[in-house]
Amino acid sequence: MDPSNQPASSPSVTVGAAAIGARAGTGAKPAKPLRNPCNLCQSVRAILKRPKTGQQLCKECFFHVFETEIHNTIVDNKLFKRGDRIAIGASGGKDSTVLAYVMKLLNDRYDYGLDLVLLSIDEGITGYRDDSLETVKRNRDQYQIPLLIVSYKDLYGWSMDDIVKEIGRKNNCTFCGVFRRQALDRGAIMLNVDHIVTGHNADDIAETVLMNILRGDLPRLQRCTSIITNDTSEDSSGIETSKILRSKPFKYTYEKEIVMYAYFKKLDYFSTECIYSPNAYRGHARIFLKDLEAVRRTTIVDIIHSGEALSASVQANESTKLPTMSTCTRCGYISSNELCKACLLLEGLNKGLPQLGIGHTTKIRRMHEQANLALGLSSPASLSGGSTPVGDGASDVEVKVVTHIKDLGRLKNMPTLDSVC
Numbered sequence: 001m002d003p004s005n006q007p008a009s010s011p012s013v014t015v016g017a018a019a020i021g022a023r024a025g026t027g028a029k030p031a032k033p034l035r036n037p038c039n040l041c042q043s044v045r046a047i048l049k050r051p052k053t054g055q056q057l058c059k060e061c062f063f064h065v066f067e068t069e070i071h072n073t074i075v076d077n078k079l080f081k082r083g084d085r086i087a088i089g090a091s092g093g094k095d096s097t098v099l100a101y102v103m104k105l106l107n108d109r110y111d112y113g114l115d116l117v118l119l120s121i122d123e124g125i126t127g128y129r130d131d132s133l134e135t136v137k138r139n140r141d142q143y144q145i146p147l148l149i150v151s152y153k154d155l156y157g158w159s160m161d162d163i164v165k166e167i168g169r170k171n172n173c174t175f176c177g178v179f180r181r182q183a184l185d186r187g188a189i190m191l192n193v194d195h196i197v198t199g200h201n202a203d204d205i206a207e208t209v210l211m212n213i214l215r216g217d218l219p220r221l222q223r224c225t226s227i228i229t230n231d232t233s234e235d236s237s238g239i240e241t242s243k244i245l246r247s248k249p250f251k252y253t254y255e256k257e258i259v260m261y262a263y264f265k266k267l268d269y270f271s272t273e274c275i276y277s278p279n280a281y282r283g284h285a286r287i288f289l290k291d292l293e294a295v296r297r298t299t300i301v302d303i304i305h306s307g308e309a310l311s312a313s314v315q316a317n318e319s320t321k322l323p324t325m326s327t328c329t330r331c332g333y334i335s336s337n338e339l340c341k342a343c344l345l346l347e348g349l350n351k352g353l354p355q356l357g358i359g360h361t362t363k364i365r366r367m368h369e370q371a372n373l374a375l376g377l378s379s380p381a382s383l384s385g386g387s388t389p390v391g392d393g394a395s396d397v398e399v400k401v402v403t404h405i406k407d408l409g410r411l412k413n414m415p416t417l418d419s420v421c
């Protein structure tokens, strides 16, 4: 363990009654016994019950334990080092708004020495993202953190509104998720940052663990439980990872507590759901998880720990080794195939065959070959784009998009799939 990886002057802090007593400076007993006193400071009436622990707390003690647990997660996992420039993935929703607020607060309180910036992706969803980006702009001003907004339209030539018009509401989240993770990396390069923090919370991660177990998707199970990712590979189902670090400081933070924190702090966030949601499968996992949580409050953390244990055994298993990665022949992104997932999806869109990019890579390859035949193209490579020079057989839109992506610079790697938005 390299101590230089730890934020300077930032020891892990104990969260408990003694710490709270010391913080509040309350040694004396209240004159009259309080009805329903805070379990930590005992001097103020409790106004909430922590979903994670069942403790009854006053507002100030809740703020203290919430912030301290996140600080401990950051320090214990050595997420940052002094001088790091960190992009906070900001959507205007509760998770990323609380993340921006808490990152700034902890950076100041514990002197992490981080240079923080906000990075937002504009998927081009009228009536949703345009409004939520207004919230992010207000957060930029409230927290005094610079902001960069990167749009799908600029990067890919397609907004999500365009894509949904083309393909309908089925699979739209697949396009959106693939494009988002690449867009975040592009934005990170523009901002000259090498680390992105996202607001994925414990509930999101537990849902993803469940989904990956239900699908038997071991490579994704392995990644979804990591608090920080930066490895370099792509598996046969299209997982792509990046040299740009991704971390989740809210890995052990319950969604309900994030909502409580935002509410009691009166933070300015956007709470409307995407008009193209829900992601049906995740929705089922979420409902199942909430039912389990109602029976046992530790369910969320228990599932994350189970995912971590399974992930460790997956790592130890030789047969689940990931294939060698190289780069996409079209845009330069990390890919174990000739084309990265984003380029496959774009190709399908631009050719009016959106199904080309959906599903398992081997199936996609088969569809490409069939599409080649249907379009009268002799060589599968010409449709997969690997050996076709841009501008030779490619549509105008495709040429524009590919040129634009190439202009944005070549990435070595890509991040873990993130289907939570």
Ligand code: SF4
Pocket: 123, 160, 172, 173, 174, 176, 177, 274, 275, 276, 277, 278, 279, 419, 420, 421
């Ligand atoms: Fe994109 Fe999320 Fe909307 Fe799906 S629900 S279209 S992933 S923003």
Ligand code: ZN
Pocket: 328, 329, 330, 331, 332, 333, 339, 340, 341, 342, 343, 344
């Ligand atoms: Zn590509």
